[in-house]
Amino acid sequence: MELKRVVVTGLGALTPIGNTVEEYWTGLISGKSGAAQIQQFDASKFKTNFACEVKNFNVTDHIDRKEARKLDQFSQYAMVSATEAMADSGLDTAECNKDRIGVIWGSGIGGLKTFQDEAQNFFSGDGTPRFNPFFIPKMIADIAAGHISIKYGLRGPNYVTVSACASSTNAIIDAFNLIRLGKADAIVTGGSEAAVNEMGMGGFNALKALSTRNDSPETASRPFDKDRDGFVLGEGSGALILEDYDHAMKRGAKIYAELVGGGMSGDAYHMTAPHPEGIGARNVMLSALEDANMDATEIDYVNVHGTSTPLGDIAETKAIKSVFGEHAYNLNISSTKSMTGHLLGAAGAIEAIACILAVKNDIVPPTINHVTDDPEIDNKLNFTFNEAQKRTVNAALSNTFGFGGHNTSAIFKKFKG
Amino acid sequence: MSDINSKVVAIIVDKLGVEESEVNAEASFTNDLGADSLDTVELIMEFEKEFNIAIPDDQAENIQTVGDAVTYITENAK
Secondary structure, three states, rough: OOOOOOEEEEEEEOOOOOOOOOHHHHHHHHHOOEEEEEEOOOOOOOOOOOOOOOOOOHHHHHHHHHHHHHHHHHHHHHHHHHHHHHHHHHOOOOOOHHHHHHEEEOOOOOHHHHHHHHHHHHOOOOOOOOOOHHHHHOOOOOOHHHHHHHHOOOOOOEEEEEEEEEHHHEEEEEEEHHHHOOOEEEEEEEEEOOOHHHHHHHHHHHOOOEEEOOHHHHHHOOOEOOOOEEEEEEEEEEEEEEHHHHHHHHHHOOOEEEEEEEEEEOOOOOOOOOOOOHHHHHHHHHHHHHHHHHOOOOOEEEEEOOOOOOOHHHHHHHHHHHHHHHHHHHHEEEOHHHHHOOOOOHHHHHHHHHHHHHHHHHHOOOOOOOEEEEEOOOOOOOOOOOEEEEEEOEEEEEEEEOOOOOOEEEEEEEEOO | HHHHHOOOOOOOHHOOOOOEEEEEEOOOOOOOOOOHHHHHHHHHHHHHHHHOOOOOHHHHHOOOOOOHHHHHHHHHHH
């Protein structure tokens, strides 16, 4: 059977550097850092007291107060970016066959704050269970996809993928595959995360995963720099409308880019550390290229996972050199996490948007905060340090890797009818 | 009575996001104030917490209007 082509027809973003797609992109190409001291709780006793939080966000500007109360923050974020993407796509749900429009979302953790609040409430009491009836349906990670479908009446495939920091790329790839196979006309996909709370910060601090550069939060996320010391936790959401090419053409939709390939692999190595030679990272990029039926030399830009951890950045660099060979030196490579921080299960979604807009606008967002070359990393590679670069971007590859050794890559290509 | 009434009304306004003027004694949580089954459970829990009482499930089922709630609480509050 012939696979269908899949195009991107709508985008939505709520990020630490901008609360709409337009603001997010402006932030990306101007090299803006989203890191600052944590506002959502008193983190003064934590090893890390800063994060990349969403700013100037008032949920009731977007969602009715009564509804908002039933949504964990990660679902609120999901609703906001999905709503922006739906409006942007111009999909008219009164005209479409809603049985053939799905929602496949991604979240690494789900409603952590809801869990924290309910546990605190119970364990500080006398043992009498007084759990809120919304506790479970607010917390579970799949609920975001449910809420988006309820808002628009979308009755196609509906679920959430959970693969830690690869979650939303898994969602995008699943959506891509279902549309390719003719199982849906369009799918709202992406991901959201809201773990900047006591449990999230404490847990990642205990893992020694976070940067502790408390005296300079905005320069803490410095992927590929010699003095990088861990990732900066981020939060927010990204949404994409993926659509069957024929369906999009028939309704005269605006098309951002074409999604041409997705790759998935496992490290089978360690709970949290990447394979030191980047075997899983290598395999996943090769698998995405094969899926897209593309040669490595056709890729112009790689948006890396690049979290700014000592081990991860080295392993991913090795994998890129192994996949791209000499062409690695022609690539623009960048880690937009240097600006947004690490949005965990939403990282794949907002980085897919960075790739899509790089392909559309022929600008590569930078890796900011580069000061000192790391002798363990090949500095002849072009990491797009500190400033955005203009270049023709015909195809961009986005990598995301999750704790557990889950690896995903997606390839977006300039749309040609 | 009036103190209980005003507290009950405040809880309903907060939890159901309705206007105070809609919350009269005859108003049904589900038919008039837009509550679903989970909202109703949450309201009962809030009444229990606010008035320091325990409302058994079989009694809770009979509390369907604002007036039902005020009457039950008036009779059972310590």
